[in-house]
Amino acid sequence: MSQAAVRQAEIAIEQKHVDVVYARLADMRVEAEEMRDRGDRLAHGAGTEAVFEQASMLYERDVMVRHANRILQALDSEHEGLVFGRLDDNTGETLYVGRLGIRDAEFENLVTDWRAPAAAAFYQATAEQPMGVVRRRVIRSTGQQVIEIDDDLLMPDAQPDTMQVVGEGALMASLNRARSDQMRDIVATIQKEQDEAIRAPWRGVTEITGGPGTGKTAVALHRVAYLLYRDRKRMGSAGVLVLGPSTAFTSYISRVLPSMGEDSVELRSLGNLLDGIEATRIDPAPIAAIKGSLRMRRVLKKALRDTPPDAPTEMRITYRGEVLKLDEQELAKVRRQVHSLGRLPNRSRVDAAEALLEALWHKAESYDGYDVSKKDLLIDLGERIDFHRFVVVFWPILTPIDVLRSLGDRARLARAAGSTLSAREVDQLAASWRHDDWSVADIALLDELRTLIGPPPKRRHRRVVVEEQPDPSGRRRPENYEDYSHIVVDESQDLSPMQWRMIARRGQYASWTLVGDPVQSTWPDVAEAQQARDTALGKRTTRRRFTLRTNYRNSAEIFNLAARVVRDVASDDELPRAVRDTGIEPLVEAVVPGSLTGAVRDAARELLDQVDGTVGVIASMTSIDKVRSWMSEVDDDRLKIVDAIEAKGLEYDAVVLVEPTEMVTESMTGPRALYVALTRATQRLTVLTTDENWPG
Numbered sequence: 001m002s003q004a005a006v007r008q009a010e011i012a013i014e015q016k017h018v019d020v021v022y023a024r025l026a027d028m029r030v031e032a033e034e035m036r037d038r039g040d041r042l043a044h045g046a047g048t049e050a051v052f053e054q055a056s057m058l059y060e061r062d063v064m065v066r067h068a069n070r071i072l073q074a075l076d077s078e079h080e081g082l083v084f085g086r087l088d089d090n091t092g093e094t095l096y097v098g099r100l101g102i103r104d105a106e107f108e109n110l111v112t113d114w115r116a117p118a119a120a121a122f123y124q125a126t127a128e129q130p131m132g133v134v135r136r137r138v139i140r141s142t143g144q145q146v147i148e149i150d151d152d153l154l155m156p157d158a159q160p161d162t163m164q165v166v167g168e169g170a171l172m173a174s175l176n177r178a179r180s181d182q183m184r185d186i187v188a189t190i191q192k193e194q195d196e197a198i199r200a201p202w203r204g205v206t207e208i209t210g211g212p213g214t215g216k217t218a219v220a221l222h223r224v225a226y227l228l229y230r231d232r233k234r235m236g237s238a239g240v241l242v243l244g245p246s247t248a249f250t251s252y253i254s255r256v257l258p259s260m261g262e263d264s265v266e267l268r269s270l271g272n273l274l275d276g277i278e279a280t281r282i283d284p285a286p287i288a289a290i291k292g293s294l295r296m297r298r299v300l301k302k303a304l305r306d307t308p309p310d311a312p313t314e315m316r317i318t319y320r321g322e323v324l325k326l327d328e329q330e331l332a333k334v335r336r337q338v339h340s341l342g343r344l345p346n347r348s349r350v351d352a353a354e355a356l357l358e359a360l361w362h363k364a365e366s367y368d369g370y371d372v373s374k375k376d377l378l379i380d381l382g383e384r385i386d387f388h389r390f391v392v393v394f395w396p397i398l399t400p401i402d403v404l405r406s407l408g409d410r411a412r413l414a415r416a417a418g419s420t421l422s423a424r425e426v427d428q429l430a431a432s433w434r435h436d437d438w439s440v441a442d443i444a445l446l447d448e449l450r451t452l453i454g455p456p457p458k459r460r461h462r463r464v465v466v467e468e469q470p471d472p473s474g475r476r477r478p479e480n481y482e483d484y485s486h487i488v489v490d491e492s493q494d495l496s497p498m499q500w501r502m503i504a505r506r507g508q509y510a511s512w513t514l515v516g517d518p519v520q521s522t523w524p525d526v527a528e529a530q531q532a533r534d535t536a537l538g539k540r541t542t543r544r545r546f547t548l549r550t551n552y553r554n555s556a557e558i559f560n561l562a563a564r565v566v567r568d569v570a571s572d573d574e575l576p577r578a579v580r581d582t583g584i585e586p587l588v589e590a591v592v593p594g595s596l597t598g599a600v601r602d603a604a605r606e607l608l609d610q611v612d613g614t615v616g617v618i619a620s621m622t623s624i625d626k627v628r629s630w631m632s633e634v635d636d637d638r639l640k641i642v643d644a645i646e647a648k649g650l651e652y653d654a655v656v657l658v659e660p661t662e663m664v665t666e667s668m669t670g671p672r673a674l675y676v677a678l679t680r681a682t683q684r685l686t687v688l689t690t691d692e693n694w695p696g
């Protein structure tokens with residue numbers, strides 16, 4: 001038989017099994033729908049039963065409906081192939097691996113869930129340590145149709161005569177496929193070093209480091225799916241939070257978990273961690289550096305002690321024929337006294353009222369011949385509506401947004417900054433807070449203020465309604481929920497100390513997966529961030545670290561160029577190895593400034609012709625608006641225009657990188673932002689520069 005005929009025959013064998021699986025799935029769908037309907041009927045019936053019966057029926061129904069929904073949802077989730085793997089071992093046993101575990105009506109195993117211990121060999125067996133696996137087969141399908149198979153023969157000596165081995169390189173085939181604007185899952189081709197990080201125990205802190213394109217993000221997401229499968233009770237009830245650097249990034253990765261049947265995970269970017277605010281603006285690096293540093297905590301604390309912007313400067317109240325007056329200094333003294341009690345401002349209004357009454361009594365006491373008793377004065381004034389009206393404006397209930405906005409007033413900010421910030425830093429910050437919208441770095445400051453101010457007091461005499469947000473899993477959660485069981489932080493090398501504090505608040509009892517690459521770091525004060533990170537992780541003693549060393553994204557030709565620019569700041573050990581040669585060298589073109597516009601457009605058009613997937617145009621933050629306007633006449637959905645910071649974590653089939661030198665000069669960490677930008681392309685890269693000596 002020819003190789004092609006063998007391949008077809010093997011595909012037909014797998015198709016047969018896949019058909020059995022889908023037929024079983026159809027039955028399961030009917031069963032699940034019936035289960036859900038039964039659950040609904042049960043709930044209906046419960047309406048007429050005694051109360052205690054009702055409760056147990058409702059509970060039973062909930063469990064039933066939840067279980068049925070989970071099966072239906074897993075069956076409905078978009079995927080490239082439910083069955084994607086097969087193992088043949090040296091005892092003659094066969095095991096199919098897939099996105100779900102499925103048994104037939106007799107409870108015989110049809111497919112093993114990829115996360116189950118029995119499926120681990122699919123990822124971990126190697127020729128050196130075959131774990132009893134003779135042949136590992138990757139099955140690729142579109143819909144329910146098997147279209148390709150790729151085999152690895154791990155124990156040639158144990159190969160039976162009847163066992164065929166076909167195809168080569170499931171991984172390479174997957175890496176060469178065109179990219180869309182959504183990341184795909186990699187369940188079928190997870191590599192051994194990646195699998196070890198995915199299957200690490202949930203407890204403590206798991207760190208996943210590695211260079212660009214080594215699959216850190218993919219691994220972290222598969223780890224979440226794994227942890228939810230292995231320990232759904234612990235992980236699912238309190239919830240898993242996955243944090244990425246930008247909304248572009250969270251949107252890029254948003255399909256991965258649902259494609260594996262998981263949509264109960266909360267995906268947030270650093271700019272939308274606070275409910276109700278969506279920040280996407282990135283501050284220029286020097287301003288982001290100030291906002292992210294721990295010094296800001298001091299500034300914010302002091303700002304809260306200042307007189308609120310619209311607070312009255314004088315108090316006058318008439319009592320038993322005398323006008324009692326407190327001037328600006330006296331009111332300031334009262335304010336200081338209240339703050340010195342150390343309670344949260346939003347919890348201090350009663351203290352403020354008491355301190356004001358005390359100050360009024362001292363005033364009364366100082367008047368000659370004014371004969372009132374302290375007790376009477378405190379009771380009488382304390383009950384007066386005009387006194388209460390004054391307290392409300394003297395000690396307003398603060399919101400983080402109002403406080404930070406008020407620091408757009410330079411004089412106020414300078415008072416709060418004292419000697420903590422330089423005059424230039426005060427200028428820069430005040431100007432930045434006069435913007436209409438918030439920047440990503442502001443979110444950590446707003447969150448810090450939220451805890452420094454405290455929650456607004458609950459209203460008495462009214463039923464308290466806690467504002468709740470629907471959770472993707474259908475659970476209801478209080479606003480700004482803070483109690484996750486597991487937190488994944490992607491691109492963690494870039495977190496500022498203030499951002500570490502913000503995240504730590506949400507993971508006081510959580511276990512963590514931290515993903516990052518120190519070489520891609522664009523945060524200037526490494527020591528301060530490290531310290532903030534250590535504080536955030538606290539005393540968790542279980543720590544494990546996985547380093548991924550193979551770059552699956554870039555062609556070797558593209559990565560070699562990228563590696564050149566960080567040679568001075570990174571050791572060989574910190575750089576990954578790119579495994580895919582394409583024979584296509586990146587194009588570096590020096591152009592005169594006047595022709596840059598046309599050159600960028602031409603390069604983008606040419607690359608759109610050359611690749612099937614996405615093309616990214618990446619420019620410095622300084623030039624991005626200009627470049628966006630240049631590209632407005634190129635109309636193609638596959639074209640994406642991003643700055644060097646937004647490009648973090650994303651990838652495109654081809655990239656036009658505009659003015660590399662600008663990316664180095666505007667960054668506070670030298671060539672690292674440029675390194676990030678240069679490592680976004682999977683197939684083709686064109687660098688356009690007006691600096692003819694680049695890369696030097």
Ligand SMILES: Nc1ncnc2c1ncn2[C@@H]1O[C@H](COP(=O)(O)OP(=O)(O)OP(=O)(O)O)[C@@H](O)[C@H]1O
Nearest residue numbers: 186189190191212213214215216217218552553649
């Ligand atoms: N085992 C694998 N099989 C198929 N594709 C893979 C595998 N591992 C990684 N990839 C692909 O490689 C690309 C890079 O992966 P990913 O974005 O997770 O890398 P990263 O380490 O997070 O990169 P960066 O640090 O640059 O953000 C993605 O397209 C991913 O799907």
